[in-house]
Amino acid sequence: MNIALIQPATGTARVLDGKVAVITGSTSGIGLGIAHSFASAGASVVINGFGKPEEINDTVEGLQRETGSKAVYSAADMTKPDEIAAMVTLALETFGRLDILVNNAGIQHVSPIDQFPVEKWDAVLAINLSSAFHTIRLALPAMRRQGGGRIINIASAHALVASPFKAAYVAAKHGIVGLTKVVALETAEQNITCNAICPGYVSTPLVEAQIDDQARSHGIPREQVIRDVLLAQQPNKRFATVEEIGAFATFLASDAAASITGAALPIDGGWTAH
Template identity: 55%
Template sequence: MLNGKVALVTGSTSGIGLAMARALAQSGVNVMLNGLGDADEIEKTRADLAQETGQEIGYHGANMMKEDEIVDAVEQTVKTFGSIDILVNNAGIQHVSKIEDFPTAKWDAIIAINLTSAFHTTKAALPHMRKSGWGRIVNTASAHGLVASPFKSAYVAAKHGIVGFTKVTALETAGAGITCNAINPGWVRTELVERQIEATAKDKGCTVEQAAADMLAEKQPSMDFVTPEQLGGVLVFLCSPSADQITGISLSVDGGWTAR
């Protein structure tokens, strides 16, 4: 149903972003990957995804803290594939610390990558979407875009900001054939979360699996992790004709976390 569409997915060389890119490619979308990492590993990821899906898969190494590189990623997507129909703002980083101990540089980086980069990509992509009369913008927010947890001030602030930015984008594009929505995952067992689990296990002197169970028990009533593949499926739905009139929402995929 999305055959021939073109997507830019930020932060898509691993984890949630890669699963989202794969889900789009499996639905007939040509995808521009983005992310930082080892060049050889990224090229293998790109080539494997292209072979697996039969779609054209590109890569742009834009640093999501640099506006000029972000704008170039959008423009190179259009130049390479002829359009940009789907924009997925997924890039993100995390740091955990009390406010009074929170490094200013970490705050600035989290706000830049998790929030401000979405403004730059959206600003650059919207003229192309308006010209074609169709577009889908999907922002990866978080349960922390709706509720808070201690020691995550920058992340919570950025994700609340993404939710607000999603609503404004939806209002400004209403009636133009463009929608903008946010996906709010709960705990997803990515490499980032795995590191948090391992650190907790070390601090508590328990097994990794017990630490994981304790993490779920505290926040996620389903007692099960969200999978990256499930988030990819939600993304494809939001890009589908069934979601033509869904815009400005924050869709929670959190096992009941924010239902409390």
């Protein structure tokens, strides 16, 4: 992915200078948008996810060149607690601290519940929910030692409402909101906040692929797929951008959001206002 396509918001201050962030699932899409926004605001970042080694190298180098912040890559598999622990250790050994954790890694599978493959259920729950438990339990000791931190869980509009055929995803995202509230309560007096961002549809390469697939399968134009299929429940009829998600995450990671914790915050064009 050409990192030059993701630009920091106009007038973005370096409100995260000196901070260190770990962002899971951040080699593309929403996670990469958040990583770029954080780095543009002055944070050093650990990115994580799958991809071709040369593309990941380009992403890391592009982040550093364009933002002036430091970036490193962890190949940790979010289904494996030992590798998650190694990713947190990498952040601490490389940068000496860990201020911000973003749990963004996620996968999807669509199937009627009585036909839902058990292995797909287990994989979705492991990556979308259990990985956040592991990153949080491993990051909290460092945050407590340094006197504070920010935890941001990327949930979904499906953390607040359901859709058919997405049993594992909806269950995992509802679970993320519950986990967010518990962590917020346990850390409320320690200058640590924990919040969930709940996006509707966001313009990413994965969504673009869905549009093309749906257009072919339904035999309808792209514009109709966007309006009447993907965005049927999204009243503003437009995709959010990764830059919007990144800017909001940067605000939640900043000192300005010190009193916001335990919240599930939609960026969904009015979807959950129904």
